[in-house]
Amino acid sequence: MNQIRARVAAAAQQLGLALVGVAPAVDGSPPRAYDPFAAYRAWVEAGLYGEMAYLARPDALAWREDLRQVLPGVRSVIVVAALYAGHDPPAEGFGDRSRGLVARYAWGEDYHDVLISALEQMAASIRDTVDRPIATRVYVDTGPLLERDLAVRAGLGFIGRNTCLIHPRLGSWLLLGELLLDLDLGPPGPIFQAHSCHHSGTCGRCTRCLDACPTHAFPAPYLLDARRCISYLTIELKGPIPRHLRPLLGHRIFGCDVCQTVCPWNRVAQDHALPHPAFRPQPDRIVPSLLELLALDEEGFRRRFRHSALWRARRRGLLRNVAVALGNSGDPATVPALVRALDDAEPLVRGHAAWALGQIGSHEAQKALQSALAQEADQWVREEIQAALAQGALTPV
Ligand code: B12
Ligand code: SF4
Ligand code: SF4
The missing domain is CATH 1.25.10.10 (Leucine-rich Repeat Variant)
Structure with missing residues (x-):
């Protein structure tokens, strides 16, 4: 067990990841102040997912609640997070309305490719340590998992009012991926942190993200109406952008970072910047x-x-x-x-x-x-x- 955890931690460092933790596949933790599955169901029932129908399929709802339906025999989930920013954006071109604003996560390589490859390498390294065949499954973004909740259960941070996962020392410029395993990896919690942190964070009395959202997409704290979110409108929505929302997009042409840019936890994070090298900004993607x-x-x-x-x-x-x-x-x-x-x-x-x-x-x-x-x-x-x-x-x- 400890040998596997040590291997995973070593692999994480080598692969440029910022955080790795273990979450139990079946949530046996004591009840929390909120129920993530109930929150998810309520979000779907209110139709806040817009046209992302894959999020509302009844079978996919059941999978989120019971990962054994995704991978029979699953015991543990390794949750990884890669930092994709952590420094001030280059100022040049940001106010120039002849140029488009692109969300930071898209300035470098496609994170799906980067994290899937990292998780597959991690799985291979675990296989080398175990003397029986093991069943694994890798997910980055598109699987039937509550990735943010798994990250919380793996001790990688807390959920902010903007619904993002925030690590108290690294902030929220984090992308998540998971490795499901039919192995018990021991107690939940972080096993690798680029900057270790022994305290948990909260939003306190702050409401900056809610106030700053250009399209007023938060009907309440911790609740996002995707149909109004610029990230949805510019990336996920396949048809026309509703006319009344178009003026609110400004010159944002792919995603949006406002509710993270204003977050004080990301100012803290700049002191500990450790972005993954694959996310180094490519000049033609920042403000094209x-x-x-x-x-x-x-x-x-x-x-x-x-x-x-x-x-x-x-x-x-x-x-x-x-x-x-x-x-x-x-x-x-x-x-x-x-x-x-x-x-x-x-x-x-x-x-x-x-x-x-x-x-x-x-x-x-x-x-x-x-x-x-x-x-x-x-x-x-x-x-x-x-x-x-x-x-x-x-x-x-
Ligand atoms: C659908 C989706 C979207 C939708 C809807 C987002 C949303 N907030 O629901 C749209 C297209 C709008 C979107 C936008 C973005 N997304 Co997105 N998205 C997803 C996806 C595929 C599913 C999210 C989901 O299930 N939403 C439904 C809601 C109900 O679930 P949730 O977001 O997990 O919310 C939880 C909390 O709100 C919590 N909760 C509920 N009530 C309460 C109450 C309290 C008190 C507390 C503490 C918590 C809490 O429980 C909920 C259930 O777990 C995930 C990948 C995945 N499979 O999880 C990526 C994911 C969430 N997205 C991600 C990213 C990077 C983004 C953007 C930053 C991209 C961009 N720059 O444009 C924006 C951020 C916008 C925002 N503020 O969320 C990352 C987030 C990483 C992080 N640090 O949190 C993820 C995890 C992808 C990844 N693999 O890295 N996204
Ligand atoms: S990403 Fe932008 S549009 Fe979406 S909720 Fe955050 S601030 Fe609002
Ligand atoms: S901006 Fe404020 S309220 Fe929003 S997530 Fe950050 S700390 Fe929480």
Whole structure:
């Protein structure tokens, strides 16, 4: 047992992880002040998951509550966390509205690849130590697990009012992954911490994240309405972004960091910065030029983002977001590029480009919208064009 724990800790250090802990697969801990499963069920029942239907499947709900349905015989869960930021973001370009803001977790390599590979290496190293075949399962993000709750049970931190897992010394710029095992790894708690911590944290009386959220996505502390969250709107939502929310996105084109940036625990964390090397920011992902992104074709998008978390949005989703950001910039110099986007093969891109032109509202924008309306066959795009025209001086012909 101790030998396995020591191996895991050594592997964690070698793999650049910030935290590793063990949680019992079956939660035998004394009742807590809140019931995470009840909270999850209530969240689903209230429809706060939006169109992420995989989160509401009845079988997936049952799996979250009983991991033995995910891996028969499971005894322990190794929870790992990698730090992806911990230093001040480079100031240049952040206030420039001709550039898009990308959430920090997407500045480096795709975290799914990084953590899955780390967990598989960890599993291999455990197999070398045990003289019987062992059953394992690796999850990063997409599995039927309450990853934040498992991290709490593994002693890796506490849940903040913004619903994020926060480590009292490293903050919340953490990404999580799990290794399920049919081995009992002993008592729950951390087995490796890049910066050890013997005290637990709380939010105290702070409410900064709730107050700062640009789309007012927290109906209550510890409760997020995903349908309003910019992360959902720009990454998970596949269709149109609701019109009334578009102005609130500003120039955020992929995810959002506001409720973590304002968190005092992340200021503490800067003194102990230890980001995983794979998440080192790649210059073209921090504040990319909006016009450059709008000009990407499928092949260009693939080349630029294939191994990045931005891939998840696909070209059509990213260009939808870029069009919204250009509309919010209100810059008439972007009209020619938006007019070209009115001819895009994707209706989703055409419709949001129309909205952006309506926001800019120049004479040139209005003329382009009128001629697009004369040719547009897609019903939803026509509605967007009509709504955009209605915002300006000219009426549809
Ligand atoms: C769906 C999802 C989203 C949705 C919904 C998020 C949400 N808060 O529910 C959207 C698309 C909006 C989203 C956004 C983001 N996500 Co996300 N997401 C997920 C996913 C796949 C499921 C989360 C889920 O089940 N939500 C439902 C709610 C009810 O569950 P929960 O978030 O676990 O909330 C728990 C607490 O609120 C707690 N609780 C409830 N009541 C109370 C009361 C008290 C007093 C306390 C203390 C706790 C408490 O119990 C709940 C159940 O465990 C997880 C991966 C996974 N499988 O767990 C990643 C995950 C949560 N996301 C992650 C990240 C990084 C993000 C973003 C930061 C990305 C970005 N920059 O844009 C934002 C953060 C937004 C935010 N404030 O949460 C990380 C979080 C790491 C961390 N440090 O917490 C995860 C774990 C992915 C990973 N593998 O690293 N995400
Ligand atoms: S990620 Fe942004 S939009 Fe989502 S809850 Fe946090 S502050 Fe609000
Ligand atoms: S900003 Fe304040 S309330 Fe929100 S998670 Fe951080 S400490 Fe908690």
